[in-house]
Amino acid sequence: MVWKQFLQGNEMTFSFKNIFNQFIRNRILQHILFWALSFLILVNILKVSAEIKRIDLIYTFVFHLPVFLIVYLNLKVLFPYFLERGKYFLFVVLALAVIAVGAGFYLILFNHWIDYVFRGYYFIAYYSFWDISLYYLIYIFLTSLLRLARGWFKLQEIENERAETELKALRSQINPHFLFNSLNSIYSLSRKNSPAVPDKIVQLSDLMRHIIYESDADFIPLEKEIEMVRNYIELQNLRTVKLEKINLEIKGDIQNKKIAPLVFLPFVENSFKHGLKSGAENAYVNICVRIRETDIVFEIENTKGDSPALTDSKYKGIGIQNVKKRLELLYPNVHKLEITEDEKKFKVFLQIYLN
Numbered sequence: 427m428v429w430k431q432f433l434q435g436n437e438m439t440f441s442f443k444n445i446f447n448q449f450i451r452n453r454i455l456q457h458i459l460f461w462a463l464s465f466l467i468l469v470n471i472l473k474v475s476a477e478i479k480r481i482d483l484i485y486t487f488v489f490h491l492p493v494f495l496i497v498y499l500n501l502k503v504l505f506p507y508f509l510e511r512g513k514y515f516l517f518v519v520l521a522l523a524v525i526a527v528g529a530g531f532y533l534i535l536f537n538h539w540i541d542y543v544f545r546g547y548y549f550i551a552y553y554s555f556w557d558i559s560l561y562y563l564i565y566i567f568l569t570s571l572l573r574l575a576r577g578w579f580k581l582q583e584i585e586n587e588r589a590e591t592e593l594k595a596l597r598s599q600i601n602p603h604f605l606f607n608s609l610n611s612i613y614s615l616s617r618k619n620s621p622a623v624p625d626k627i628v629q630l631s632d633l634m635r636h637i638i639y640e641s642d643a644d645f646i647p648l649e650k651e652i653e654m655v656r657n658y659i660e661l662q663n664l665r666t667v668k669l670e671k672i673n674l675e676i677k678g679d680i681q682n683k684k685i686a687p688l689v690f691l692p693f694v695e696n697s698f699k700h701g702l703k704s705g706a707e708n709a710y711v712n713i714c715v716r717i718r719e720t721d722i723v724f725e726i727e728n729t730k731g732d733s734p735a736l737t738d739s740k741y742k743g744i745g746i747q748n749v750k751k752r753l754e755l756l757y758p759n760v761h762k763l764e765i766t767e768d769e770k771k772f773k774v775f776l777q778i779y780l781n
Contacts, residue, residue, distance in 0.1 A: 456576070460569075465490065472552075488540060489532075496528035496562050497569050505573055525562045529555050608633065611661045626661060633657050636687075644756060648683035648722070652676060652715060655690050662698050671710040678717030685778065686756045690715075690724055692749045693774045697728040700772055724776040730767060753778075 465486060472489060473482040500521060508517040536551035553561070608630050616623050636654050659672060697711045709729045716723040746765075753761050753776075760779040767773070 460572070461490070464493070488535065491535065492528045492532045493562065493565055495531060496524050497565055499524050500566050501569060501573060505570060509570070521566055525559050525566060528562045529559045532558050608658070608661050629657055629661060633661075644686060645684040646687045648685050648717065649680045651685050651687060651690060652680060655694055655713070658691060658694060671708075673710070673712045675714045676717075677714065680717055683717060683722065683780070685722060686752060689749060689752065689776075692746050693724070693726050693776070696746060697726050697772070700728060700730060719780075721780055722778045725774065727771055727773045730769065730771050
């Protein structure tokens with residue numbers, strides 16, 4: 427029952443978010459809602475009795491004509507050509523001029539022109555030049571603020587889309603890199619006519635399924651990510667003679683924890699490349715994942731070989747650079763990454779703080 431209520435609450439949240447996003451994108455709807463709200467407020471301010479009558483509706487409608495003029499002069503001319511281009515002094519001067527023109531239009535409209543259109547109502551200008559100018563100043567300020575707010579929301583939407591696009595691009599770079607190494611492992615095994623090839627192909631298929639179908643999400647269960655690391659190690663073991671030198675240790679409860687997919691894998695790949703495959707003596711790879719209530723700590727240490735190709739690249743490959751960018755996007759200000767080395771070993775320390 428609680429889970430059902432939670433799902434219903436999430437559906438309502440997502441529905442409200444979708445409606446809000448649609449509202450931000452629909453400029454016509456925004457303008458209609460603004461003027462409807464403006465009319466509703468002013469008709470209650472300008473009414474001549476306790477009840478709203480026909481004369482109040484007509485007066486409020488005509489009252490809005492100068493308001494339309496100044497608001498759209500501001501939004502269509504002053505805002506894009508002066509305020510957005512940093513010409514603030516000119517914007518203020520011209521905004522005051524527009525307000526003055528609007529106030530003058532109001533006085534002429536209600537003192538002279540309106541009686542020719544609506545005969546028998548005897549409308550008059552209730553407000554002085556300075557009183558009505560204050561009204562229009564409020565409208566100029568409010569609509570400018572709304573325009574800025576809409577621009578900010580649009581910018582946030584663009585930033586979110588950019589981040590999502592970048593994440594997808596980073597995943598597409600990680601996936602071929604990983605598959606290339608795994609296929610090389612199976613290829614090496616097949617050249618030896620090993621009967622284990624079919625099983626390893628199935629294992630690689632499972633890893634591909636993980637990448638294609640599960641890694642598309644921003645976060646996945648931690649146990650799946652660790653399972654992927656285990657499978658990767660098993661595949662790499664096909665090309666590793668000293669199996670006893672590979673150690674994976676998991677400390678803590680991995681249940682009910684989530685993590686960004688493919689975060690650990692690039693570091694594991696590099697540990698094999700720079701450790702077991704680098705020509706180092708007594709090569710080893712030690713991997714430790716510690717799960718605590720407030721954070722996840724991933725540590726990996728491996729020997730440092732003297733192969734020139736590997737020494738030149740070190741931890742500057744595509745995979746490591748990608749994971750750094752993904753950490754910045756998915757864990758801004760809540761992760762710590764340290765990559766260190768000395769003459770004999772490389773070491774990675776990654777700490778991710780949980781919400």
